[in-house]
Amino acid sequence: MDLFNYSRRETSEVNIGATPMGGSNPIRIQSMTNTATQDTEACVAQAKRIVDAGGEYVRLTTQGVKEAENLRNINAALRQDGYTVPLVADVHFNPKVADVAALYAEKVRINPGNYVDAARTFKHLEYTDEEYAKELQKIRDRFVPFLNICKENHTAIRIGVNHGSLSDRIMSRYGDTPEGMVESCMEFLRICVEEHFTDVVISIKASNTVVMVRTVRLLAEVMEKEGMHFPLHLGVTEAGDGEDGRIKSALGIGALLADGLGDTIRVSLSEAPEAEIPVARKLVDYIGQRNDHPYIPGATAPAFSYLNPARRTTHAVRNIGGEQQPVVIAARLEGKLDFNPQFMPDYVYIGHKQPETYTTEGKEASEVQFIVDADVWQNQPNTWPAFKSDQLPFLSACNSPLKFLFITYMGLNDEAIACLKYHPEMVLIAQSNHPNRLGEQRALVHQLMSEGLKNPVIFFQHYAEAETEDFQLKAATDMGALIFDGFCDGIFLFNQNNPQKGLHIDDKLIDATAFNILQAGRLRTSKTEYISCPGCGRTLYDLTQTIARIKAATSHLKGLKIGIMGCIVNGPGEMADADYGYVGAGRGKISLYKKKECIEKNIPEEEAVEKLIELIKANGDWKEDNPKA
Incomplete structure (x- = not known):
C-alpha cells in the first residue's frame, strides 16, 4: 500500500437490503x-x-x-x-x-x-x-x-x-x-x-x-x-x-x-x-477531502514496519525524544499565560514576544518553558529558540542546547539534512499545508529514518475551526496514524482564532485536547481512563447516569483505568485492560471486577458505585481529591 497518497482499499460489494456496502459505494x-x-x-x-x-x-x-x-x-x-x-x-x-x-x-x-x-x-x-x-x-x-x-x-x-x-x-x-x-x-x-x-x-x-x-x-x-x-x-x-x-x-x-x-x-x-x-x-x-490530492513523492524507510511498528529511535534532547513520553507544546500569542494545571504544556510557543511581556495565572513565569522565534531569542532562562528553514545558516552561531526547527517535507532538502547531521540538539516541528497532511508528515519522518537522522519530531497541526467538536475530531484524526506508526515525540495543536468570523477555540481546551489525544493513543496519561460501552438492549441499568456518577467520584484518580460495561458480552474481556470493572449482571444488578477477577457479584445497582470505591480503596489505589495538588 502507498503510505503517503490516499486511496480507498478495493473491496467486493456486499448486498445489504437496499443499501449495498463496499465496492464503489460510499463509506x-x-x-x-x-x-x-x-x-x-x-x-x-x-x-x-x-x-x-x-x-x-x-x-x-x-x-x-x-x-x-x-x-x-x-x-x-x-x-x-x-x-x-x-x-x-x-x-x-x-x-x-x-x-x-x-x-x-x-x-x-x-x-x-x-x-x-x-x-x-x-x-x-x-x-x-x-x-x-x-x-x-x-x-x-x-x-x-x-x-x-x-x-x-x-x-x-x-x-x-x-x-x-x-x-x-x-x-x-x-x-x-x-x-x-x-x-x-x-x-x-x-x-x-x-x-x-x-x-x-x-x-x-x-x-x-x-x-x-x-x-x-x-x-x-x-x-x-x-x-x-x-x-x-x-x-x-x-x-x-x-x-x-x-x-x-x-x-x-x-x-x-x-x-x-x-x-x-x-x-x-x-x-x-x-x-x-x-x-x-x-x-x-x-x-x-483527501480524494485526488496532489501526489506526494514519499519513500518508505527500509527499517519501518507498518504491521509491527516500533517507536522510532531518536536522540533525547532535554525531555524530548529518546524513551521519554511525548511532550505537548502550546501557543500563547495574546500576552497572557493561563493554564489548567492538569493539562500543563511542556513548552509554550510565544513567537516574537518576550516572556516578560506576559501576565500569568496559575503558573509562575519562571516555571514555564518558552519557545521564541530565533531572531528575537536572547538566551533568557527557560527560553529556547525556534528556527525556520530559511534561517539554517544562522544555526551554528546559536549555542542553545535545545533548538526547534519548523520544517515541511519539501523543506527537508540536502542543506537541511546536512545541517541536522551536525545538530542533534535540533528538534523538528513538522508542518504541512497539504490536503493530505498525514502523507507529507509521514514522508518527512520516513526520509529522516532513511538518512539515519535521529532528531525528535513534534507534529504541528493547525486549524481554523469554530466548533470544539470539529477541532477535536480533526486533530485526533490527523495524529492517529502518526502515533500508531511510532513517530510521535510530541504534539503542537493550534487553532487560527478569528472571533469576527466566529472562529475561536479556548487555549486551555486546545491543551486538554493534545493531552487527551496522547492518552487515547496510550502514549501519556494525564487523567483517569474510562472504558465504557454505548449500551444496547442487553444493558439492564441506566448506563448514562451511572457513568456520570462514577466519573464524579473517581475523575481525580489519574492513571487508573475503570471499565463501565452494560453486560457480560465484552465486559470481563475488556476488564483485562482495565484496573477495575463495573459490569451489568442482570436487571439492576452489578458485578465488580479487579482486572480479570470477579470480586463481588449481583450487587444492587443503588449500592454498586460505593462498593466500587470501597474496592479501589481496599486495593490501595484510592487517593483523596485535592484540587490544588
Whole structure:
C-alpha cells in the first residue's frame, strides 16, 4: 500500500437490503439501538431517530429467539412508515438465534468468540493438532447451515471479532494478540469462501486503540495474501462519552480511514445512538477531502514496519525524544499565560514576544518553558529558540542546547539534512499545508529514518475551526496514524482564532485536547481512563447516569483505568485492560471486577458505585481529591 497518497482499499460489494456496502459505494454510517428488542415501539422510534440523523444501517441486539422473531415486527413497522433502512441483528452465544434472525434482518452479526466456542473464562486449554482440527470442524458443521439460510433469504452477515470476547481456544493457542484476533476471524472467512458465500462484512475491534489499529492492518494484509477483498466495518469499542469518546474514536477510526481501510463505521459513544451519527459523518467527510490530492513523492524507510511498528529511535534532547513520553507544546500569542494545571504544556510557543511581556495565572513565569522565534531569542532562562528553514545558516552561531526547527517535507532538502547531521540538539516541528497532511508528515519522518537522522519530531497541526467538536475530531484524526506508526515525540495543536468570523477555540481546551489525544493513543496519561460501552438492549441499568456518577467520584484518580460495561458480552474481556470493572449482571444488578477477577457479584445497582470505591480503596489505589495538588 502507498503510505503517503490516499486511496480507498478495493473491496467486493456486499448486498445489504437496499443499501449495498463496499465496492464503489460510499463509506456507510451506522449505529445500534439501546432499547429492548422485544419493545417494538421503542425500537422503531429509536431506529427512525438514527435514520433521520443520517444513519444508513441500524443494529439491534438479539439475545434470544423471541428478540430475533420480533425483528419481523420492527422491520414491518419501519417499512410501513417509509423507512427502508436495513436492520442488523447482533447475536452472541446462541447460533440458533442467528438462524432465526437471518429470516427477518438484512444482515446478521455473529461473534467468532462465542458462536460455537463456549463463553470466555480465561482458562488455558491444551489441544493437539488433531483436537484443534476437530474444534474447527465443529465450527464448520454449525456455520454452514447458517450460511445456507442466509443464501436462501439474501441475508448478509458480519463476522465481528471483539478483543474483549476472544474464546479460550484462540487465547490458548495464539495468546491475547492481534494474530489471535485475526485468526479468529479467518477461521470463519475461509468457510465463507469455501461455501461461495460473498455477502460478508468483517469487523475486528478493541477499546485499546493501539490493538485495534494494528489488528485491522494485519487483517487487511492477511486477507490480501489469501485473495479476499471483503469490506471492513470499523469501530473502537467502549470508547466512552463526551470528548473522550470522540477523540478515542477519531484516533482509531481516523488512522485506518486515512490509509484507505474501512467501508462502514460506527462511533460507539455512551450516549443516545443518534448522537453517534453526526460524529461519524464528520470523520468520513474529513477523510473524503483527501480524494485526488496532489501526489506526494514519499519513500518508505527500509527499517519501518507498518504491521509491527516500533517507536522510532531518536536522540533525547532535554525531555524530548529518546524513551521519554511525548511532550505537548502550546501557543500563547495574546500576552497572557493561563493554564489548567492538569493539562500543563511542556513548552509554550510565544513567537516574537518576550516572556516578560506576559501576565500569568496559575503558573509562575519562571516555571514555564518558552519557545521564541530565533531572531528575537536572547538566551533568557527557560527560553529556547525556534528556527525556520530559511534561517539554517544562522544555526551554528546559536549555542542553545535545545533548538526547534519548523520544517515541511519539501523543506527537508540536502542543506537541511546536512545541517541536522551536525545538530542533534535540533528538534523538528513538522508542518504541512497539504490536503493530505498525514502523507507529507509521514514522508518527512520516513526520509529522516532513511538518512539515519535521529532528531525528535513534534507534529504541528493547525486549524481554523469554530466548533470544539470539529477541532477535536480533526486533530485526533490527523495524529492517529502518526502515533500508531511510532513517530510521535510530541504534539503542537493550534487553532487560527478569528472571533469576527466566529472562529475561536479556548487555549486551555486546545491543551486538554493534545493531552487527551496522547492518552487515547496510550502514549501519556494525564487523567483517569474510562472504558465504557454505548449500551444496547442487553444493558439492564441506566448506563448514562451511572457513568456520570462514577466519573464524579473517581475523575481525580489519574492513571487508573475503570471499565463501565452494560453486560457480560465484552465486559470481563475488556476488564483485562482495565484496573477495575463495573459490569451489568442482570436487571439492576452489578458485578465488580479487579482486572480479570470477579470480586463481588449481583450487587444492587443503588449500592454498586460505593462498593466500587470501597474496592479501589481496599486495593490501595484510592487517593483523596485535592484540587490544588
